[in-house]
Amino acid sequence: MALITSSKSQSAYDVIIVGSGAGGAQMAYTLCLGGLKCVMLEAGRNYQPALETPMFQRPDQAPLRGLPTPDKNFGFFDSTIDGGWQVPGEPYTQASEKKEEQFHWWRPRMLGGRTNHWGRISLRNGPYDFKPRSRDGLGLDWPISYVDVDPYYTKVEMLIGVYGTNSGLENTPDSPAGVLLPPPKGRAAELLSQKFGKKLGVPFLSIHRAILTRPLDAETIPARLHPNNPWAQRIVADSMRARAACFWATDCGRGCSTGANYQSTTVHIPPALATGNLDIIPNAHAREVLVNAEGKATGVLYIDKTTGQEQRVSARVVVLAASSGETVRILLNSRGGRGLANSSGLVGKYIMDTVGTNVSGQIPLLENCPPYNEDGAGGSHFYAPWWLYQNQAAGKMDFARGYHIEMGGSRKMPNGSNPVPDDLIQGLYGTKLKEAARRYYGSLVSYSCRGEMIPNKSSFCELDPTLKDKWGIPVLRWHWKWSEQELNQVAHARKTFSELIESMGGTVSKNASDKPLEFIEPGGKVIHEVGGAIMGESAKDSVCNSWNRTWDVKNLFISDGAPFASNSDKNPTLTIMALSWRAADHILEEARRGNL
Amino acid sequence: MNTPNSNRLSRRAVFQWFAATAAALSAGEAALFGAESPLLQSAKPPASTGYGTDPELLRAYKPGELWPLTFNPVQKACVVALCDVLLPADHLGPSASSLGVPEFVDEWVSAPYPVQQEDRPLILEGLAWMVSEAASRFQREVPALEAAQLEALCESVCQPERVRAGFKNAARFFHKMRGLAMGAYFSTPAGWAAIGYVGNTPLAKFDGPPAEVLGKLGVEQTVE
Incomplete structure (x- = not known):
């Protein structure tokens, strides 16, 4: 077959x-x-x-x-x-x-x-x-x-194979010891978000992603997955051995x-x-x-x-x-x-x-960093799980369900679009423009709300x-x-992300709209x-x-x-x-x- | 500032310069954008399809391979001049024209997709504006402009809030071209070096930011 x-x-x-x-x-x-x-x-x-x-x-x-x-x-x-x-x-x-x-x-x-x-x-x-x-x-x-x-x-x-860390946080389950693969090191913008997020109560930490940060253990895992089935164990072990660990380059x-x-x-x-x-x-x-x-x-x-x-x-x-x-x-x-x-x-x-919305900003602290390789695991290393369950349970919030924060911000490969927003390079051309691009590259961050929609x-x-x-x-x-639940959620996310960017000394990028119904990602756009x-x-x-x-x-x-x-x-x-x-x-x- | 590197034009190109300049001047500045200018005879891209939903991803492509290009020598020379004043050869790297940026702009305006077709008239009209400005302000063809003259053109359109009324479309053209040129420039290996991108190469391990960067940011690596 x-x-x-x-x-x-x-x-x-x-x-x-x-x-x-x-x-x-x-x-x-x-x-x-x-x-x-x-x-x-x-x-x-x-x-x-x-x-x-x-x-x-x-x-x-x-x-x-x-x-x-x-x-x-x-x-x-x-x-x-x-x-x-x-x-x-x-x-x-x-x-x-x-x-x-x-x-x-x-x-x-x-x-x-x-x-x-x-x-x-x-x-x-x-x-x-x-x-x-x-x-x-x-x-x-x-x-x-x-x-x-x-x-x-x-x-x-x-x-x-999933990399990540056990956080012990509320409604954010740990995996049994030894199941998760080692998480990759934090990038500059991720570590900075972690430091300043802490001050706002937002817990940035290692995300869980299905990427092999080391080869799967083909000697022991198959027997745990398929006990009493040596035939299945052999097939699965062969398949695991055919997969290489991440080589820290290229977009997933x-x-x-x-x-x-x-x-x-x-x-x-x-x-x-x-x-x-x-x-x-x-x-x-x-x-x-x-x-x-x-x-x-x-x-x-x-x-x-x-x-x-x-x-x-x-x-x-x-x-x-x-x-x-x-x-x-x-x-x-x-x-x-x-x-x-x-x-x-x-x-x-x-x-x-x-439920999705996105806020981006520019962080002066991240300007003019010396060049180094920040490709990493072809996607995010950190995120922030929802952190306000207790406030919701106490009736202190105007929406019932949480969101986690996914973040972008790295010295990733320029992808063919202009790597620097126009408002940072007003009036510039020539060598000054190239110097500005080098200065600002890597100083841009973005935060995405990924929240629960109520059916x-x-x-x-x-x-x-x-x-x-x-x-x-x-x-x-x-x-x-969308209901008020989702619209209130993205309004909260936008406010939180703006505060986070400003707490790092950054500037929030101008948004096209202040209306939640306009800045919420349209239905289906998060593809979930x-x-x-x-x-x-x-x-x-x-x-x-x-x-x-x-x-x-x-x-x-x-x-x-x-x-x-x-x-x-x-x-x-x-x-x-x-x-x-x-x-x-x-x-x-x-x-x-x-x-x- | 370097002068553009393709300032030797063929006889045919020289003829086209005369025609282009005459047409631009007779059209007048205000009529260049959105007008039925003779410069815009090729305003509609030739009928062609895109690369489809299942293109070959593993080979390298060159502009002109998938759909016919647009620029005549006049337009090409204007794009080269503008791209090289935007992103010249300097201590950060080579000129835009040596990294294929003008060819990318040609590929862009010629592409059979909605975003690119929307940009096409603005860019073609903007190139005509360059011809017109060079002739009326400096009595020169664009490739013959001196660096200071090219910069003077840029100065008149590079500050959106200070652009005078008649140059609004020229300013839009300038910013569109600058965005396209930067995107194209910094997505090449030389552009990576210029902007400070390091990567796209396999590593045995990922170390994260070096100590120097962690120190500058006042953070510690929190993942072992």
């Missing part, structure tokens, strides 16, 4: 997995090592990081110095291919013409999906994050608790040819393929889940994009992990558009993104009543609305959309049960962000993987019992 075309697929599999990103690839990894025969459908092409990643290519070797275009929205060298904010021939629509009520949908079309370019930020949800409604009366509780997910967070961290958004960071194409999919239990069909765009008269899933109908023909593949279990939006679309398009697993009417409902009834997606994509599949129409098939306690008030299994269709599981009942400030990827592994263990157990 291996990478195949439609014509080479088996007549039936144990499990069909739609999607190859964090959720789908984790599912394939666990099921294949557990002995089930799986087929993975990926809407994009095959993608091979070892052969395709532009590692040391410079901006001056790229078209337009590598700057973003409608073809490559995050720049020429970003790993995302055949997608972005728009996918040619595959539109989506907005229910409202108002900018603040629109949703932006990022869709790569490639093996590994967004895991190829993501920020690698890997934060655990804390205990509060699974029971937010119990804590403040807003939003929805999950039917599971932190203790249910904790062991899976640990397994995922050991498998993919390009992907990594040496496997030093996590992307499903270098971490989950190779061992899954090595089991011989996985077929992958690229260019296979899933259209609907097929069901029989008894309401059980029997397979998936997909478009073979290489021929434009409809194809079917059959299995005992179907797992959707196509990204929350695409999973919703498949469910709504199933049964000839009558929808599937939707007796609650909640498929597509409660879509959440991360609301006005943020959802549904099938557009008329528009179809080029394959004839009805497309999604998005509805979006989750929800749409939430998990819950009963079939009446949710789509999935606590095992990511749909209430209505017993052999249909969802293992991307769609089952999230809340979207804490913690980036969703690690939780998607942990829940996917947990759901996969459940599928294996059910298969052993003959329940599937």
Whole structure:
């Protein structure tokens, strides 16, 4: 079994997995090592990081110095291919013409999906994050608790490799001793933020990111991940040995040819393929889940994009992990558009993104530093977890949920855009301009709010009543609305970041707007959309049960962000993987019992 | 200040200078921006597509490879002159024109993407303004301007709040060109050296800022 075309697929599999990103690839990894025969459908092409990643290519070797275009929205060298904010021939629509009520949908079309370019930020949800409604009366509780997910967070961290430090801070869980890899040293702007943040009560410390700061321990980790399964241990050990440690250069958004960071194409999919239990069909765009008269899933109908023909593949279990939006679309398009697993009417409902806003500034202390290498681990080393839980619990704040702070600020590679803001170089040209660029380079900092959005009834997606994509599949129409909760949160973040910059003696860059509804990142722009098939306690008030299994269709599981009942400030990827592994263990157990 | 290095023009270019100067002068300063000037015959880029959503990422590209370029010798000479007065050869590194910055600007105005197409008229009109100013103020073609004369052109547009009414668009052109030129210049190895970027090279370990920097900032390394 291996990478195949439609014509080479088996007549039936144990499990069909739609999607190859964090959720789908984790599912394939666990099921294949557990002995089930799986087929993975990926809407994009095959993608091979070892052969395709532009590692040391410079901006001056790229078209337009590598700057973003409608073809490559995050720049020429970003790993995302055949997608972005728009996918040619595959539109989506907005229910409202108002900018603040629109949703932006990022869709790569490639093996590994967004895991190829993501920020690698890997934060655990804390205990509060699974029971937010119990804590403040807003939003929805999950039917599971932190203790249910904790062991899976640990397994995922050991498998993919996550650097970071245990802080012991409230609702910011520690990992067991020895699980996290050593964090990288702080950069100048990060250490400065840490020093001055402390004075404001903001705890900057090592972030958790899925990057190998040293090689994974292939001698001991596989046995801890797969006890009593020497065959799986050997495969996983081989896969771990194939990954190199970070060499402290190149931006992780390009992907990594040496496997030093996590992307499903270098971490989950190779061992899954090595089991011989996985077929992958690229260019296979899933259209609907097929069901029989008894309401059980029997397979998936997909478009073979290489021929434009409809194809079917059959299995005992179907797992959707196509990204929350695409999973919703498949469910709504199933049964000839009558929808599937939707007796609650909640498929597509409660879509959440991360709350974002950004403030930048210039710090005179950081000017005129002598040149030195600050590339580091291809992304952030420090962040600040949310620090005001107690104030919220005491009713002292005008928003209920927290945000963490991600920061930028380093002597990173100039990327083709003007490295110095115009207001710092007014009137300058010639040697004075070059001297100013050298003076100010490295003195710019930026802070980003990454906050929790509370699910609301006005943020959802549904099938557009008329528009179809080029394959004839009805497309999604998005509805979006921020509540006062999110707007108050970004107002607080902006005030905090400005105070922080000023406390360092810096100047806050001018902002285009003072209105939260204008400076909040538009819906979808942080690319953390989750929800749409939430998990819950009963079939009446949710789509999935606590095992990511749909209430209505017993052999249909969802293992991307769609089952999230809340979207804490913690980036969703690690939780998607942990829940996917947990759901996969459940599928294996059910298969052993003959329940599937 | 160095004089531009491409001041030897072909016969064809010389002819184009005459035509360009005559057209610019007859159009008049105020009509250069947004006008149907004969200088802007190529205001619309040739029809072409971009590099697509799945380009080859591992090879090096050169301006002109993916879409046809725009500049005629007159325009090219103006861009070279301006880029080199913005970012000259000096103790921090070579001139902009020696690092391919003018070719990048040509690639930029010729690109079949919305941002670049929006910049295109401003830049082409700004180049015509340079021709016109050189002729009316100094009775010279742009490549023949002395350093002080080029600087005088810059002085009249480089301070946004002090620019006189008729030069507002020229000032926008200047700032657009300065931003593009800086981006292009500092994304080359020589530009990295000029700005003080060190990196894009594999390391066995990451040490963080040196002691000298930590001392200057008054911080300690807090990660072992």
